[in-house]
């Protein structure tokens with residue numbers, strides 16, 4: 096009997112392997128709908144590092160889940176490898192059976208832990224097949240345990256032994272079906288195969304080397320106008336959607352979802368899966384886009400926006416990257432949102448709300464608000480701020496950005512200039528030669544407008560001589576530092592928080608000597624400084640440097656909630672249940688400090704725009720200026 | 725029905741750059757709503773870039789009659805508009821020296837009816853009905869038979885958004901044309917405006933008192949100090965109804 100059980104296992108193994116390969120071929124044909132992409136096959140070699148280091152960084156934030164996954168997945172993979180050796184290659188070694196028993200026990204433990212978690216599943220987790228997956232995995236592990244145990248026990252099996260062998264085979268077949276058929280039928284275990292391939296052929300492979308948050312330019316000359324249909328995605332982008340494990344961490348982090356706007360990033364990714372699989376995968380069993388039906392109508396050949404995805408979903412996104420930051424499968428939601436927006440904006444010209452007005456202003460005046468360029472530095476008229484002339488030299492070039500037109504933010508800009516002067520920093524401005532950086536245009540999908548502005552700015556800046564650029568606007572900072580290089584503009588750009596930190600560290604800013612402790616406050620991280628550029632420490636060090644204690648909000652640093660402005664969301668203004676800045680003000684109120692420090696003109700405007708009782712909103716530079724001797 | 729839309733670059737009020745004029749855009753949108761046979765015409769000296777906004781906002785193809793700067797466009801336009809059923813144009817060019825005379829001159833030269841300042845056009849029987857915009861939100865209905873000329877008010881809906889793809893696909897076809905010299909402009913000295921004479925010489929405060937105090941029976945004003953907010957609101961509502969300022 097033991098002989099035949101071993102052979103049955105060999106048969107089962109190869110059957111499973113064939114089914115898996117067939118399923119993979121079917122899924123790969125779906126990915127092949129996409130455009131070609133330049134990927135490196137070396138990614139396959141880098142896969143283990145990406146799995147154990149990069150994914151671990153994200154997963155380790157939830158240690159219990161991480162442990163369960165290590166046990167279940169580690170055990171599972173070990174079982175598959177050992178079975179491949181012992182039964183696939185028909186070695187039939189007893190010592191391998193011992194190892195198999197151990198690994199099966201490990202997997203059993205992991206699956207058990209997962210099942211326990213599923214009993215009180217947080218609402219962000221998908222139900223449906225995902226809910227029963229741990230039980231199936233347990234079945235598989237138990238089957239392995241029994242089969243390997245029997246084989247190790249010896250060739251003579253009694254009646255009872257034979258019965259157990261049959262049961263074990265049944266368990267293996269049932270549980271193993273989950274593993275073997277997952278990729279082909281779009282069942283949960285699809286994530287294991289697609290996830291590994293996604294790591295190897297990630298559409299943003301540079302993120303494994305260093306921080307990478309820039310949007311990639313479209314080749315407009317070649318007729319690239321964003322993604323209209325599934326076929327317009329790169330194939331590895333389609334693959335990345337299949338890696339999603341529907342854990343809903345993106346959903347839990349998304350400010351638009353929390354505000355009841357019709358966007359759930361998890362559902363967005365699943366909508367893309369539905370579009371590429373033409374609705375053949377099992378139905379989605381998670382939370383819908385708020386206020387919308389969960390079911391989607393997939394019409395092959397139709398544009399994505401307007402069929403599987405409503406335009407409002409797309410325009411609700413603030414591009415805050417909270418989803419990307421939290422995704423354990425390293426899926427890049429923002430790239431997809433912007434790629435789809437590009438089609439809607441560039442091809443259809445359908446930007447909602449005040450978005451189209453902002454884009455028209457940029458085209459006609461090079462400013463978002465439609466202001467004359469000549470008035471950008473009117474706030475500095477009495478500050479004796481040198482206007483840089485072509486050919487002249489300065490150490491620091493200050494780009495004030497769009498905040499220069501806002502009377503509230505002009506106070507912050509004046510404070511910044513005052514501090515820089517007190518510190519003896521040689522700083523000059525461009526005056527009317529400064530155009531908008533193109534951030535709003537790019538996030539609203541107007542890639543043509545962005546490239547025009549970026550190229551014009553790069554050409555302008557080339558006429559001047561300066562060592563570094565400093566700006567208080569994280570959007571200007573991000574564009575110039577991270578997105579202009581792809582268009583040929585290489586500049587050393589500092590956010591003003593970094594410059595202030597640097598000056599304070601060198602004791603270059605003369606501070607009041609009195610030791611009266613200042614009241615504590617809380618700090619709101621701008622997305623484009625924090626998650627986009629890891630600029631978490633500089634503003635906090637500045638506050639520490641002037642003797643202010645920061646009371647952190649629970650959602651701060653990497654987990655900070657967006658103010659609601661980013662991605663042009665303040666212009667498209669898609670209605671929800673609440674406003675995002677109101678929710679953020681609640682976070683601020685909870686700290687009980689009554690004051691919040693900000694480091695971005697747009698956060699300033701959004702948080703000051705909260706109606707009713709609210710905390711004082713103070714810019715970083717204003718706080719430093721208050722402490723000047 | 726063949727429609728011709730006349731467009732011209734406007735001057736952006738802030739930057740001075742050429743852009744599409746609101747009224748011309750509205751004319752284009754209205755034409756595309758009414759017919760699928762729409763030809764877009766421009767006559768003048770502007771370069772193609774100045775017309776780009778119209779391509780991006782829905783014109784597939786612009787016929788540009790190149791004239792030397794400072795020439796009168798009337799004759800050149802009339803020569804190409806003879807066989808067209810309906811001519812639509814903005815009520816006046818956006819910015820610049822637009823006199824707003826062109827629609828009238830066209831109608832006169834082509835011998836057609838003119839529907840000025842229309843917000844919308846609709847067909848009823850054999851006629852075309854126009855909703856005309858008058859100052860202070862007043863609306864009026866006009867009607868005319870084809871062929872006709874209509875000038876479109878800047879406030880009419882212009883639905884088509886700006887699209888880069890349409891800008892790339894759109895074409896401008898230049899056609900040589902001969903423009904006439906502009907008619908001699910006769911300048912007259914401005915007549916002195918008659919100084920306004922106030923009807924009464926009392927101060928603003930006194931007049932306000934007169935309007936609301938009403939104690940001496942001098943005016944019809946009522947001061948409502950009693951009652952809660954609903955009752956006070958009822959008095960205001962009654963007043964508005966009495967003077968037919970609301971109709972509910």
Ligand code: SF4
Pocket residue numbers: 338339340341342343344345346360361364418421422423424425426
């Ligand atoms: S996209 Fe990422 S974070 Fe969101 S549900 Fe899928 S795996 Fe989880």
Ligand code: SF4
Pocket residue numbers: 345348349350351352358360411412413414415416417418419428429
């Ligand atoms: S970027 Fe921010 S707003 Fe957009 S989907 Fe992700 S979490 Fe939501």
